Amino acid sequence: MKLEGKIFLKSRREDVWNFISEPVKVIECIPGVQEYSVTEGKRVTAKVKVSIGFIKGIFNASSNVIEEDHENYFAKLKLSGSGAGSGFDALVEVKLNEVDSGTELAWTANVNVSGPLGSLAKPMLEGYVKKIVNQFFDCIKYKLTG
Helix, strand or coil: CEEEEEEEECCCHHHHHHHHCCHHHHHCCCCCEEEEEEEHHHEEEEEEEEEECCEEEEEEEEEEEEEEECCCCEEEEEEEEEECCEEEEEEEEEEEEEECCEEEEEEEEEEEEECCCCCCCHHHHHHHHHHHHHHHHHHHHHHHHC
16 A cells, blocks of 8 residues: 655755654654664664554564665655554655745655454554544644744
8 A cells, every 4th residue: 555645844854854763752642652762873662552443452563774864854764563463564754855934845655454453444544544544644743933
């Protein structure tokens, strides 16, 4: 499943980069996160509470920065996780573009989901992911601009 989007932030590109490139700041914006740790190389492991339709449970998730290019304001991350008999893998790319009076954050995600979670109807799964992504970016907006 491929997902993508853009959000506008009323912050300087450098400020947005400094925020999103710090896992300790970003992890607190993930809905359902219950506990987490950040280790060398910005590797994050977390327990995240998930509730999608009849599937409810705690997922053990991790993220790893594959590429980080400060000069071009680009990053690529690999996400994976499992729980409630399901699993997921995702490759996420983020690019910051300077625009009038702020920054455009463009993102894409290629997501593979397996198990009962993967058997959900695609619109239901996409709807849940979009809801979580919107909550995540709303939190980032708030933390950057107050």
